[in-house]
Amino acid sequence: MSSTAPTSTASLIRLLDAADTLPGAAELRAHTYDLLRLSPGESVADVGCGAGRAVAELAGRGVRPIGIDPDPRMLAAAGERWPGLDFRSGTAGELPLDDGSVAGYRADKVFHEIADPAAALAEARRVLAPGGRIVLIGQDWDTIVIDAGDPDLTRTIVRARAGTVPSPRAARGFRSSLLDAGFGDVTVEVKTAVFTDRLVPAVLSGFAAAACAAGAVEREQADAWLAEQSHRAEADRLFLAMPLFIAAGVR
Template sequence: MSTTNTAPDPEALVALLDVIDNYPGAAALRARSIELLAAPPGAVIVDVGCGAGRAVAEMAEQGWDGLGIDLDEHMLTIARRRWPHCRFEKADAAELPLADHSVQGYRAEKVFHDIADPTAALTEAHRVLTPGGRIVLIGQDCSLVKSSVGIRFVGRGQVAGSGLGGVPRASSVESAWWCVELPC
């Protein structure tokens, strides 16, 4: 993802992510992000910055064809070990190994702020999405991403009670989401 941050200890990061992923607010946010994709059963959904792969596995459990993308080979190894029935590939958010208009949904959770060129990543999302496909960005400051690729924002909000530990937060990066839709 051309990130600006790298974890000094990947095992410690995975352990922390596991704790956070099990908070009720985190589970609700993942569920809401998948719901916002509004994709039909069997649709291909790409999860950029998939980390250890929990969201990809949850999408597969619900009948979608999830594909996890990450630059960190260590995280991908963990994801493949934990979720062997799911697909995971190493790739940069600005250079996805996908054909034009080949996915119905694009999801990124807490990763766009770490991408060196978020506009390039969003342009790439536009390339791989089918017309009418949706992009759901979670925990992002979407002012980082200029809407120069012909998208329209269709929603934004917060999941109640999704602050860390289930404690509601008035302005929480953990709970913010944005949903965008491509023109037909």
């Protein structure tokens, strides 16, 4: 990562790096690679590649990954970290790929950020060769579980945070969306990520800020909620669970 990169980008990359190294994260990524069922030398698009870790891991499996992201700063960081790999500017709705040019398509925690998931799936179908496989993984923002003394307030805060996401419930619709887009052999499974430290304080602060900004809770309520979570952190009692939905299908 260049030292001239904006602080916001550097902070986001640090957050992504922390998430990528949590217990079980590498195994979960590996599972999505397995679901692609790629043979050596076949090409795969990793859409929303960020700083490129998955692209590098896929390359290590002997396939030809193409990392695609709309953020030029992320692409710069990816190119710096993983020189020689293929990173391209593009969005899920407009991929820089020819029709039927890839054997695999992967999007990790991306579809909740897309305002029109159906259009993105149509684009995925366009670039996939017949028989190519698609793998999606993402969280449902309405089903995040946080242990707290006031469950009603917590539910309000979680719901308010979900309201800031373009498609907060895209993951629960993966199966229907893939079928509607014409994919076959669709499967869905759920893995639950559990967080008890490291990322939790920053995540909870962001949730509270979003709820206040939306007018869902008063600042005093949010501060009290965060204070309780701080006490939980000091006592090693923080708990956040996030169901991750993994869907796969065939073009």
